[in-house]
Amino acid sequence: MPGLTTDEVTMPVLGRLDSSARREDQVAHLAEVARQIRIQDLKLVHHGGAGHIGGDFSAIDILTVLYGAVLDVSPATVEHPERDRFILSKGHVAGALYTTLATFGFLPVEELATFLQPLSRLNGHPNRVKVPGVEANTGPLGHGLPIAVGHALSAKLDVSRRRTFVLTGDGELQEGSNWEAMMAASQHELDSLTVIVDRNRLQQGATTRETNDLDPLDAKAAAFGFSVVEVNGHDHGELLDVLSAVPFRPGKPTFVIAHTHKGHPISFMSNNVKWHHKVPDAEQYQQALDELDALAPDRDARRPA
Amino acid sequence: MPGLTTDEVTMPVLGRLDSSARREDQVAHLAEVARQIRIQDLKLVHHGGAGHIGGDFSAIDILTVLYGAVLDVSPATVEHPERDRFILSKGHVAGALYTTLATFGFLPVEELATFLQPLSRLNGHPNRVKVPGVEANTGPLGHGLPIAVGHALSAKLDVSRRRTFVLTGDGELQEGSNWEAMMAASQHELDSLTVIVDRNRLQQGATTRETNDLDPLDAKAAAFGFSVVEVNGHDHGELLDVLSAVPFRPGKPTFVIAHTHKGHPISFMSNNVKWHHKVPDAEQYQQALDELDALAPDRDARRPA
Amino acid sequence: MTLTAKAPQTGSIADEPRYDCRNAYVETLADLARADHRIVGVVNDSVGSSKLDAFKKAFPDRLINVGIAEQDMVGVAAGLANGGRIPFVSAASCFLTARALEQIKADVAYSDHNVKLCGMSPGVAYGELGPTHHSIEDLAWLRAIDNLTVVVPADPVETAAAMRWAAATEGPVFIRVSRMGVPVVYREDHEFVPGRAVTLRDGQDVTLISNGTVLWRALAAAEQLAQEGIEARVLSMPTVKPLDVEAVVAAARETGGIVTAEEATRTGGLGGAVAESVVEHHPARMRILGIPEFAPTGSAGFLLDRYGMSPEGIAESAREVLGR
């Protein structure tokens, strides 16, 4: 594994807009941050020689909106007991999380160059003991939601307003541990809990439909006592509106079905199961970079060739 | 533990009526068999000094109808590859299962006297290796349904008409493994599979409502792709009609919610969570026997005082 | 050296009154909870089987029953710890360890969450309920997991002491809480020191190493051996991980052999841990006693006796190790 050289870490630390920013500026800002995160993540995976780029790109818009505008946590409050918690249950997209955390200042951007390198604290799945901003060591699927329920219970015991967000894969919901946790969440009326499902309809080897269909997912979640909302998981405005508005029903936890595409928006990756953990070769890497480049909001903001 | 003496095993081997019997005779026969099984099971638990009488009595009518009129399995065909399979997922009611198996000739009735005795093959949870008619070593909750799905898949692969029935507790459905199995059952369109839920609304320590509510259970099962039916789990006629009529929707597995009472029909046990695994003392034992006696269809059939 | 061992009132440890350690468990948990608002209980419908009814009355909000869902139970405990609580998970050891093992590995040990896992009614305590309810594999299973202290207290005093230590110490701990009656082995003021063996009886001829419900049986075996002139050292080894290697090596060097006896498998548990230390540091003759198979129907006591863990059986193994 060759690894990234430090000067390939080109990403600016973009940070959050002031919460008083107009919605349209906020949305434009988030879109640009997400684009930058994708560029950086693409480099991580290409140079690191491993990673889960399909799931990364599926989730990056969600991660961006959470860290960029929703979560009440910052590098300064990363150990504060009253911080909001975000748990990445689909731990295989650690690359996307590390890049997001770096973008918002939780990690030195330079450190991204150590992704998957010997003795790096950035291995293929996040580690809360080593990486600031990580709340649980995920990777085996179906662990995040129970942990999130536990945290939401702790907030309730503390009569605290801190919130818990957890991002799961859709294939991941085939794990029964999630349904145990969902039953408990609604039993305990944990309305500070928001489950976001990255509903890209692909899992590791096939579509969810072919493997173990989840539909009707909304009916399942509703029958398990959640208030259910569906959003376009690549639309920063929709995500911002929905994730800022939770809970929708007092006393009920929220289940956000975020419709996404694995590998979005790269033409040859999008909605293609092969890109679950494929690593782009030199040519694919360049094409993906070019496609992301073309999405830049204006010429000046474009990354130096 | 004192143990039952062999001459306390008073139960006649009642067996099955001919399938050409009139429905009303069939129902009356099943009612009497169930009453006899309860009498015997009460003795097992009282003399064995342990057992789960609440759950036993909740399930006995279902077991009786299955073995007495529904399942295509008999002592002669207990190893036949094409036998119907019944899996007792709520393995803690082994006493009820052993008594039922003995009633229908799978086990020597005398052997019931060894329940829980040192080196007996009848321990507190059923063992397929040792006890004829047992299909899986259950006891830990949430195991029976996945096994049943596996069996139903084997039948489908064999293009066989053999069926699979599994009885689960309601508290048991809090185990996520069940929901994994249900997803797979509907994905594979296993209409030879019938899940029967002993819906007594009590678990070990409290009501299901207080612990981890299952309602709306019908909506949950339907959202997981099952065809759902509700029955009175103590009404032999209703059980007979429903269990003989499965599947209700071709291509869909069936989910039968059998409404029951733990400890039914004993006045001081019924719907009382304390009787999950309490052992009746001498006085309670006598009263329960008397109550079961009073339910005898006519004076002549009464058990000798 | 034997400072905190209690002298039997009856002459023999085997004749002392017996106690269910779950009672010490619930009393200590209540004491801890009164003193520290961070302490909470987490159960899987196991309020009664963990004897937590009184705790539930005293602290209704602080006993979290997730239902019959062990994976969720351990994950929830990890989340509670993340929120600053100190959860004591109380569930039958068989289900806690077998059903939630990956959660124990990933959410608790690897995530280094401050969770106390309490395996109730371990070993063959469930006797006639059979192997599905026996938790004989738990020690081998948990000992393989990094960053997890594994404690097997022998009596109510040690159970309480281990819990107080666990509550006061940051990090993942597993404590076995016995149900089968045991006599009191320790003086009331006994303090639990993790990773430290306690010499309950000194001797140079042979060493008996044990813990949990079998420890008093080892002591009773030593009494019997003494009558034949065999002076057995009895080491109480409450911490199976990390092991007190020094005490084991001293025993290997100073006595003629070692017998381990535990309410667990013969492979990978306390006996396995001692064997691994012995071969690496000071090879010595051993006998490893435990439950070697899916046990047939029988009470806990019946099964321990059957597998050579009556006082007589342990004494016999000691003679074997000495070639007598």
Place this chain on the structure above:
Amino acid sequence: MTLTAKAPQTGSIADEPRYDCRNAYVETLADLARADHRIVGVVNDSVGSSKLDAFKKAFPDRLINVGIAEQDMVGVAAGLANGGRIPFVSAASCFLTARALEQIKADVAYSDHNVKLCGMSPGVAYGELGPTHHSIEDLAWLRAIDNLTVVVPADPVETAAAMRWAAATEGPVFIRVSRMGVPVVYREDHEFVPGRAVTLRDGQDVTLISNGTVLWRALAAAEQLAQEGIEARVLSMPTVKPLDVEAVVAAARETGGIVTAEEATRTGGLGGAVAESVVEHHPARMRILGIPEFAPTGSAGFLLDRYGMSPEGIAESAREVLGR
């Protein structure tokens, strides 16, 4: 004695070409499936990671994908066995063993269902993916379970041979299927005999016992030791349970000490099994090599080397055991 060991073409085993044992696995599974309609595969969305795409094409109905649901996967396999099938469960060893351990215990081993559990990419094969994906505890976990044969093949030949034996034999079996490249150790006609060690190299000075991906490293260590005049016996120990106690005892008696080396924890696995045999039958000096902790980021090879399992590291441990 060394009949079925293949002579390296290159002079040293370390220079031989390397193979991913998953290829032998899928080829053998397809052969078995062609010959016996009872053979089926069961996976947890692990078609690709188990390299079963071709199998799926050839036998579309006979590869059952239950989705990402390991508990269900093992329960389903038990049910398939009840229906007369011979299921080969193929899933990443970490998830198969950690997530479905109670199903392995109750539905497979205790229920004596004819299920073959195949732990793919075990040990630290997933390297940089980290400890959640490392399956170093599996041997200790499974060895504690009664009525389960545990096999760790060392190369493609042994992987195929063990599978053929498992398919032909009624009863629960676990087979580890390595991903990390290994050279061929056995001659093509090698037959797998369960519970039997294979002497790959004879020697009287010290014994190296190993299996899986580490076996060739032990052979390479023996080559290095031979150059210093130390004649190491190399025992291949594919069956971790039941162990070939006789071969271990002979090694303890006939050579100056034993080094075990495995892609697994240092406690409770092959090393633990050997230690338990040694202390009970013929105490001898040992070094137990394995992965002692939640490993830091690094490739499988990097980690094996780091924990003393390079050929040089194993040779060094052999010298230590001999006090040289």
